[in-house]
Amino acid sequence: MPSLPDPPRYERGDDVGGPRGLIAEFRGADALLAASHRMRAAGYGRLEAYTPFAVEGLAEALGLRPTRLRPAMFLAGVVGALAGLSMQVWSAVLDYPIDSGGRPLASWAAFVPVTFEMAVLFAAGAGFIVFLVGAGLPRPHHPIFAVPGFERATDDRFFLEIAGTDPKFDPSETRRLLVALGAGAIEEAPG
Amino acid sequence: MSEAVAHPAAEAPSGATYLPRDATYGSITRDIAAPVFAPAGWRWWTAFLVTLALTLVMIFAILWLFIEGVGIWGVNADVVWGFAITNYVWWIGIGNAGTLISSMLLLTRQRWRASINRFAEAMTLFAAAIAGLFPILHLGRPYLFYWLVPYPNVMTLWPQWRSPLVWDLFAIASYIIFSLLFWYTGLIPDLASLRDRARTRFGQLVFGAFALGWRGSARQWRRFDAFYWAMAAMAVPLVISLHSVVGLDFAAGLMPGWQETIFPPYFVVGAMFSGFAMVVTLAVPIRWGLRLETFITPAHFDAMAKILLMGSIIMGASYATEWFLAWYAGNVAERLVTQFELSGSYAPLYWLMLLFNVALPQLFWWRRTRRSLSAIFAIAILINVGMWLERLLIILNTLSHAYLPARWSDYAPTVWDWALLLGTLGFFTFLFVCFVRLVPAVSMHEVRQLAHAQAELEDDDAVLA
Numbered sequence: 001m002p003s004l005p006d007p008p009r010y011e012r013g014d015d016v017g018g019p020r021g022l023i024a025e026f027r028g029a030d031a032l033l034a035a036s037h038r039m040r041a042a043g044y045g046r047l048e049a050y051t052p053f054a055v056e057g058l059a060e061a062l063g064l065r066p067t068r069l070r071p072a073m074f075l076a077g078v079v080g081a082l083a084g085l086s087m088q089v090w091s092a093v094l095d096y097p098i099d100s101g102g103r104p105l106a107s108w109a110a111f112v113p114v115t116f117e118m119a120v121l122f123a124a125g126a127g128f129i130v131f132l133v134g135a136g137l138p139r140p141h142h143p144i145f146a147v148p149g150f151e152r153a154t155d156d157r158f159f160l161e162i163a164g165t166d167p168k169f170d171p172s173e174t175r176r177l178l179v180a181l182g183a184g185a186i187e188e189a190p191g
Numbered sequence: 192m193s194e195a196v197a198h199p200a201a202e203a204p205s206g207a208t209y210l211p212r213d214a215t216y217g218s219i220t221r222d223i224a225a226p227v228f229a230p231a232g233w234r235w236w237t238a239f240l241v242t243l244a245l246t247l248v249m250i251f252a253i254l255w256l257f258i259e260g261v262g263i264w265g266v267n268a269d270v271v272w273g274f275a276i277t278n279y280v281w282w283i284g285i286g287n288a289g290t291l292i293s294s295m296l297l298l299t300r301q302r303w304r305a306s307i308n309r310f311a312e313a314m315t316l317f318a319a320a321i322a323g324l325f326p327i328l329h330l331g332r333p334y335l336f337y338w339l340v341p342y343p344n345v346m347t348l349w350p351q352w353r354s355p356l357v358w359d360l361f362a363i364a365s366y367i368i369f370s371l372l373f374w375y376t377g378l379i380p381d382l383a384s385l386r387d388r389a390r391t392r393f394g395q396l397v398f399g400a401f402a403l404g405w406r407g408s409a410r411q412w413r414r415f416d417a418f419y420w421a422m423a424a425m426a427v428p429l430v431i432s433l434h435s436v437v438g439l440d441f442a443a444g445l446m447p448g449w450q451e452t453i454f455p456p457y458f459v460v461g462a463m464f465s466g467f468a469m470v471v472t473l474a475v476p477i478r479w480g481l482r483l484e485t486f487i488t489p490a491h492f493d494a495m496a497k498i499l500l501m502g503s504i505i506m507g508a509s510y511a512t513e514w515f516l517a518w519y520a521g522n523v524a525e526r527l528v529t530q531f532e533l534s535g536s537y538a539p540l541y542w543l544m545l546l547f548n549v550a551l552p553q554l555f556w557w558r559r560t561r562r563s564l565s566a567i568f569a570i571a572i573l574i575n576v577g578m579w580l581e582r583l584l585i586i587l588n589t590l591s592h593a594y595l596p597a598r599w600s601d602y603a604p605t606v607w608d609w610a611l612l613l614g615t616l617g618f619f620t621f622l623f624v625c626f627v628r629l630v631p632a633v634s635m636h637e638v639r640q641l642a643h644a645q646a647e648l649e650d651d652d653a654v655l656a
Contacts, residue, residue, distance in 0.1 A: 029643050049409040052216060052384070053639040059413040069417045087341060091349040113358040113436055117365040120429050124369045124422060128376065131418040135411040137379075138403035145406075151387035153407050154380065156216030156639075 020190065021046075021164035022174055023147055024183035025157050029055045032158035035181040036061035039162065042177060046163035050144070050153040067134060073127040080122025084115040143190035161189050209303040209490050210642055219486075219638050223631045224388055226481045231628060234480060238624045245617020252610040256328060263607040270590040270602040275329035277583040278612055281465065282322035282619075283363070283437055284458075284578065288466015289315025290370050291430040294423035302644060303494060305637035306486045310477060310626070311470050312374040317622040318469075319367050321615050326359065328611075355439040362433045369429060373422045376415070379405050380636040434459045441585065447524035448532075448589040451516065457509045464502030464548070465578035471495050471571035473623065475564060477632055486633050489562050496561040499574065503552035510545065524594050531592040532584065536601050540580050541588075547577025 026032040032049060039047055040063055047062045049055075088111040092098075097105050132138065144150060144161075153159050160183070162174055178186055231239075256263060266273040289311035296304035327336045339360040341350055350357045383405035386398035405411065438458035441449040471492065478487040517529040532541050551570055554560040561567065587602050626632070 030647075050407045051409070051412065052220075052407060053380075053636040053643065054412040054416050055409075055643075058409050062409050064410060064413055067414050067417050069414055070421050073418075073421055088352045091341070092352055096347070096349045107353060110353040113432065113439075114352060114361045116432055117358075117361040117429075120425050120432075121365040121368060123425060124372055127418050127421060128372050131376070131414050132403070134414045135405075137405065137411075140399055140404045142404055142406055154384040154387045154405075155220045 020188050021162045021166070021169060022171070022178065023144075023150075023159050023161040023187050023189040024178040024181075025149060025152075025159055025185045025187075026183060027157070029053075029058075029158055031182055032160055033057060033061055035160055035178070035183065038181055039160070039177070043168045044162055044166050044174075045168075046166040048161040048163070050150070050159040050161070052152075052154055052156060052158070055158075069127060069130050069134060072130045073123045076126030077119040077123035081115050081119035083122070084118030085111055088114060146190055147187050149185060149187070164189070209306065209488055210638070210645055211485055214485065214642055216639050216642065219642060220384055220388070220635055222485060223483070223633050223635050223638065224385060226627060227385060227629065227631060228388070228390075228394075235624065235628065238480075238620070242617045242621035242624055245614055246621045248610055249614025249618045252607055252614050253324075253328065255607065256611075257333065261329065261331060263605060265602055265604040265608055267600060267602070269593070269598045269600045270587060272329070272586045272590060273602055274583070274604055274608040274612055275325045277579065277586055278615065279322050279325035279329075280437055280458075280582040280585075281579045282318045282325070282615070284434065284462035284465045284582075285469045286315050286317075286319030286322050286366075286370075286466075287430045287434050287459075287462040288469065289313070289318075290366075290373060290426045291463055292467065292470065293373075294426035294430075297420070297423045298427070301494075302637075302641045303491055305641045306483075306488075306491055306633050307470060307474060307495075308637070309374075309377065309630075309634045310473060310623075310632045311466075312370065312377070313623065313626050313632075314466075314469060314473060315370050316367070316374055317619050317626075319363065319370060321619055323363050323367065324615075326356075355436060355443045358436045359440060362436045366429060366433045369422075369426070373419075373426060376419055376422070377634060377637075378630060379403060380407060380415070381631050381634060383407065384635055385631070430462075431459050434462045446589045446593055447522065448517075448528040448585070448592075451513065453509060453512055453516075457513075460502065460505045460509065461578060461581065464499065464506055465575060467495060467498050467502060468571040468574035468578070471499070471567060472575060475568045475571075477627060481627060481632055483633060486638060489564070492564060492567050493558075493561045496555045496567050499552050499571070500555040503549055503555075503574075507549040510549065528588055528592050532588045535588070536591060537584055537587055541584055544577050544580040544584060547573040548581060 024035075026035060029051065032051065033055065036047060036049060036058065040061065045063065049058055049062060051058065085108075089106055089108075092107070092111075093105045099105075149157070150159065160178070162169060162178075168174075175186055264273055264275070266275075292311050293304060293308035296308070327333050330336055338348070339350055339357055350360075379402060382398050382402035386395055386402045389395045389398055435455035435458065438454035438456075442451060442454035444450065474487055474491070474495075478484055514529055517525040532538070551573055554566070554570065560570075591601055592599055
């Protein structure tokens with residue numbers, strides 16, 4: 001097996017790094033959730049979990065910060081709406097006015113559909129970009145993929161990772177705690 | 192019906208009847224991913240070759256159109272919109288439904304959607320892309336279609352913002368981009384599953400590239416959920432705006448039978464109705480061809496039949512509203528068009544349309560019909576036909592019977608009209624045939640979530656591992 005790639009950083013906005021941590025396998029979402037709660041209660045703060053589907057309540061159990069993705073989408077939607085509306089008003093009133101029997105040039109009601117479509121398009125596009133950046137994608141290879149058995153994280157296994165930089169981290173003590181919580185295989189985490 | 196009301200839990204307690212009890216996370220991944228990795232059988236190759244031939248028919252029909260012009264079609268100086276606009280409205284209706292169905296069922300927490308949303312969204316993408324072709328094809332000078340786009344040009348011209356045709360361009364373009372993002376985002380975790388299951392270097396590279404390095408970390412899932420749900424919430428008004436704009440293409444015209452305020456909502460409901468019928472039409476062969484009986488169950492068809500039933504009732508009410516208002520408004524031309532609808536040149540088609548869209552779906556009141564796969568498949572196909580006829584007759588009845596009696600003339604399609612319709616149907620199926628072999632036709636991560644919710648009821652999710 002080739003040596004692991006250099007950067008120990010995991011994802012943007014993540015402060016995990018430094019010495020190696022542990023990654024423990026669980027057989028069910030509930031077991032993982034319970035273990036996450038217990039690890040947090042035991043004072044561990046730098047936790048990450050890997051699951052084959054979105055487990056409800058997991059982000060709260062790990063104490064993750066809320067994401068600012070939706071405010072960003074909203075903002076982009078407002079920008080899109082303003083861009084769409086101002087493009088129409090500017091061209092219809094200032095740049096290329098057509099006097100059609102004295103009808104108003106700034107006929108805003110007719111500008112609603114394009115304004116709305118632009119708002120949705122901008123919000124969706126910005127949301128996708130913020131999602132990718134926030135999730136640390138695209139990143140085709142990641143050191144975690146080298147953990148034996150990790151390919152089942154997208155199939156039927158649930159993993160809990162404790163960073164080596166966690167102030168509470170102690171290789172043997174943490175391992176014992178994980179075993180007590182019902183973990184299956186426990187491997188060294190590559191970060 | 193009475194049982195369902197008496198014991199709502201017996202029908203669908205968070206999807207308990209939508210998965211077999213012995214399903215595990217592993218078996219879900221294995222069964223759904225199997226068609227992607229298994230060698231294609233003779234059934235797939237037959238479908239591939241037949242639809243490829245029809246795709247060639249479409250390409251040829253388009254090429255000949257570009258060479259000869261719209262004169263090869265049955266349109267004439269009075270009936271200026273024929274099959275092309277009919278096909279456009281019909282395809283865009285089908286193209287609306289996938290995203291609408293997927294997002295509405297997500298927002299209302301109908302977990303059974305997990306089995307159908309992936310291919311419903313794929314259906315949307317393919318149908319919307321095909322629909323987008325028709326307005327361009329029906330132009331006299333199709334190579335100038337980009338004049339609808341606002342861009343700095345040497346003619347110093349702008350699009351006419353007050354025209355529904357410009358709204359159409361913005362709505363369709365936004366919608367196709369939006370649907371692609373929605374569909375692809377939902378696909379990323381499943382592509383990661385395929386990457387991790389692929390045994391060939393090529394598969395690992397291709398799936399790995401499209402999975403973008405998805406790891407399924409809690410941080411990723413949190414952002415995934417935030418984005419995906421926000422997209423679902425936006426999809427509903429977007430779809431409604433899109434098909435309303437299509438309705439306005441007609442309603443903003445001054446023709447009898449078109450200038451009606453009911454058109455935008457009537458078109459939206461029609462789109463949902465025909466789209467759901469198309470989902471059923473596709474679900475039956477996909478279920479059979481990919482051996483997905485475990486994931487697309489009679490309970491799913493039952494639920495979809497109820498939605499079709501509701502759609503047919505609303506369609507019936509819409510037709511009745513049109514008749515009533517034509518009479519009540521007292522406008523002679525409107526009344527004549529309605530009379531022409533019911534007894535004119537195309538009356539047999541109109542009555543057939545009423546039979547398919549309104550009368551036949553009433554059979555879904557009976558549980559036996561809803562549980563019979565062949566009955567539901569047959570009715571769904573007839574609804575597709577009925578909705579196509581509806582789109583056709585909206586155009587023909589008005590244009591054949593407008594204000595000036597001197598311009599009353601009938602329309603008859605030519606072989607090129609039929610070739611293009613058949614060709615696009617073939618192309619749509621061709622894209623689908625490719626789709627089911629390239630990516631999982633059912634969302635694996637959502638079915639796992641469904642399985643988890645089901646096990647939660649029994650308070651034991653370890654059985655799934």
